[in-house]
């Protein structure tokens with residue numbers, strides 16, 4: 168994967184634990200625009216690569232902004248990014264969009280918790296500027312911990328519904344109220360801790376079809392016990408490769424010189440997605456949508472396998 172050299176041009180302390188970091192291209196050319204909801208891979212100072220949603224205005228071409236929450240148990244990823252200074256250099260991927268605004272929807276409900284506000288911020292900014300109908304529900308522990316709250320209050324106060332200090336037990340009740348009277352053809356988008364998104368999805372399913380629910384999920388799925396894996400074959404470009412039980416498809420393809428890009432290796436970033444020409448994928452990722460998984464036409468080859476003996480793949 169080709170990475171872009173960028174320079175940190177600005178840093179803002181958004182909350183006691185969240186910093187937003189503005190990047191410009193090292194060669195001075197524009198970085199954007201990008202599609203709202205997109206994320207980038209950021210290779211930090213410790214060479215750890217993580218995925219971060221972009222939260223700048225999608226239409227603004229000059230710079231990208233992403234926000235980092237300093238995790239208490241950070242092993243170098245978020246902690247190292249919090250040590251950055253203006254003028255430092257990083258490498259990033261081009262934006263990828265796994266949380267696209269559904270073109271067929273007539274109303275959009277964005278539901279964010281904590282740092283999950285970041286993809287919702289770019290979507291809200293885009294929808295606000297382009298006159299697209301939306302509401303944004305923002306859950307945070309306190310006002311001072313709610314990153315970008317002043318910006319949202321300034322830009323779209325009539326769309327913003329703040330839910331501060333709502334206990335976990337009360338979240339479901341608040342969500343039921345939020346989804347009680349949705350206009351027809353509403354799509355719901357959510358980003359936040361895994362348990363929170365599970366609640367959003369469960370309540371949303373009472374009101375909209377599964378295809379109208381969209382998640383930004385930067386958490387890996389729990390993987391089945393690897394001892395239950397079986398070997399199988401993968402055909403790519405006319406060559407056949409044996410995938411043993413203890414290796415992923417992408418490991419074998421890369422060992423054999425195939426040019427398959429990877430980043431997270433956990434089924435959450437979408438970098439390694441390949442086309443499935445034949446065979447039945449057994450999806451183990453958290454990146455493809457339900458419809459994409461059901462189609463059987465694409466798969467994330469860093470974690471997913473097959474329920475059969477053979478897959479025929481192609482580059483995506």
Ligand code: FES
Nearest residue numbers: 430432437439469
């Ligand atoms: S490398 Fe990230 S989904 Fe496969």
